[in-house]
Amino acid sequence: MKTSTLFILIFISISSSLAQKQTGIKMLNKYLQEKEFFKLEAAYKQQKNILSEFDDMYYGALIDNASNRCAESTKKIERLLNGSKLKGQTTLQLLKVQMDNAVKLDNYSMAARMGDYILSSYSSFLDATEIADIRNSTKLWRALENVAPQQTNRIQSSVKWTRDKIGLMNIPVRIGKETNDFVFDTGANLSTISLSYAKKLNMKILPTRINLSSSTSIQNEATLAVAPIVFIDKTALKNVVFLVLPDENLQFPQLDYAIHGIIGFPVMNQLKEVQITRDGLFHIPEQIANNVDQNLVLDGLTPIIQLKIDNDTLLCRFDTGALETELFKKYYEANKSRVEQEGRVDSIRRAGAGGTHKVNAYKMAPSTFIINHKKTTLSNFAILTESLGDFDKHFYGNIGQDIIGRFNKMTINFQSMYIDFD
Missing domain, CATH: 2.40.70.10 (Acid Proteases)
Structure with missing residues (x-):
């Protein structure tokens, strides 16, 4: 009887552990798909003790890539690709990240090889738009394969x-x-x-x-x-x-x-x-600081900042080439009733290389923006009600010069991955 009870307890314990692991993997995959990189890393650290060696290295490699630790990410992916037989989608994900690592490390020939391999072996997992994007990127890096790294x-x-x-x-x-x-x-x-x-x-x-x-x-x-x-x-x-x-x-x-x-x-x-002051100084310091908490990640070659808008912690593009901050359709859909109640219907013209494009929007009442505990208020900014395609698919907005210009000094650090204001 005691043996039977012990067996049942062990079975329950194993089943509970497996269920916890499966739940954890689902959560990690959800955050990965949504490009919620900070939530992904927090969940990864929380689940780390129950992850398999493969899963530990897999999610670690993706987090390293987003945090601009591309050499570390590359080593982990090489071990994963050489170590075991993987499912097609998993291999494709690793190859795409490895291609991105190569680009950031200025290894253009490796980036082109990764692109060629993806197109020749994994195109069945891609839609027509993805194939066209990878083909075009591969063409770019192939043209640079004999160019020395920056x-x-x-x-x-x-x-x-x-x-x-x-x-x-x-x-x-x-x-x-x-x-x-x-x-x-x-x-x-x-x-x-x-x-x-x-x-x-x-x-x-x-x-x-x-x-x-x-x-x-x-x-x-x-x-x-x-x-x-x-x-x-x-x-x-x-x-x-x-x-x-x-x-x-x-x-x-x-x-x-x-x-x-x-x-x-x-x-x-x-x-x-780099450090940029409101009074016109652009400074490259001798010493690189590392004493500020990370609030910056990369989606490919695009900087993404974590900040608070009123009571919401969100990820937005960080764009010094944009005059005005705007929030995307994703933000509108998450806050639709408040936006429609407090905002006024309007439209904006978005300027970019090649032309301008009219987009429907709401102009908003004052909202509080907090970046690394530094607070400012912005009013009359646009919240877009229509999509801009892939540009706004995963993120809540684009932070521009109207936020940046409210502070005396901005520090952008791509080593410790943070943006800070004074």
């Missing part, structure tokens, strides 16, 4: 930043003998330059054409060029990749405004930390 000689540097005609932040950038103001844009996945200015600088334009889509859902076509060396004051960056856009795609005749160039995420990532 390197940075990081020296304490300071320049005076200015606002251009429409209010965007510009920093002086020297390429060759020419110095010009480039837009500083965390929302740009790659640095960008106009075709005429690339020719003026005698940049070598690579023989490839890449299809792009902007946040306005307008399709653009670009080529590529590589600048042997780019200076921001005393800091030198070698082998900097630029998207080259036709001049008309960077011109806004209705505003009598044009962009020569944009400094995007890959340059910022290698600078590791």
Whole structure:
């Protein structure tokens, strides 16, 4: 009788443990699918003791990738891919993340190989849009496979930043003998330059054409060029990749405004930390700080910030190239009754490389935004009631200059992954 009771207790204990593990895996997969990276990491740490060795390494690799620990993520994925036979969807997920790791580590040939392998072996798991995206990305990285990785000689540097005609932040950038103001844009996945200015600088334009889509859902076509060396004051960056856009795609005749160039995420990532003050100083510090809690992750090459809006903790894109903060349809649907009660019906025009696009929206009463315990209030911002496609699929909004400009100093740190304000 005692033996039978003991067997039942052991069986109940094992069943309970298995049920707990299955529930934990479902939760991790839910957060992963929704790109709720901070919730994913919190749940992963909570479940870590009951995860299998494979699951521990699998979710750890994905979290490392989102937290910009790409070398660590790469090692874990290599072990997973070499260690056991995996299901097709699992292998595909790992290969896509490995491709992204290679891009962030400037290993363009590896990124192209990953893309080719995905298309040749796993296209049956992809829809037509995903296939087109991976094919286009692979074409981009294949064009760069013989380009040396970007390197940075990081020296304490300071320049005076200015606002251009429409209010965007510009920093002086020297390429060759020419110095010009480039837009500083965390929302740009790659640095960008106009075709005429690339020719003026005698940049070598690579023989490839890449299809792009902007946040306005307008399709653009670009080529590529590589600048042997780019200076921001005393800091030198070698082998900097630029998207080259036709001049008309960077011109806004209705505003009598044009962009020569944009400094995007890959340059910022290698600078590791920059400090920007309201009175016009753009500073690359000698020492990189690591004493601030993480509130930043990456979705591919896009910075995503965790913040509070009123009482909700949300993930939003962080975009220094956007003049105004806006919240997306996902936020509208989660707060529909309050938005419709407190807001007023309106529409906005979203400007991006290639044109403008009208979107229906509500303009909102004052709301409180809190970033790393720093609080500000914003009113009359837009909450969009229609989708922008993949641009707004997973996140609640886009944080722009109207929030940034309310603070005396902003620090962007891609090593410890945080944005802080003073």
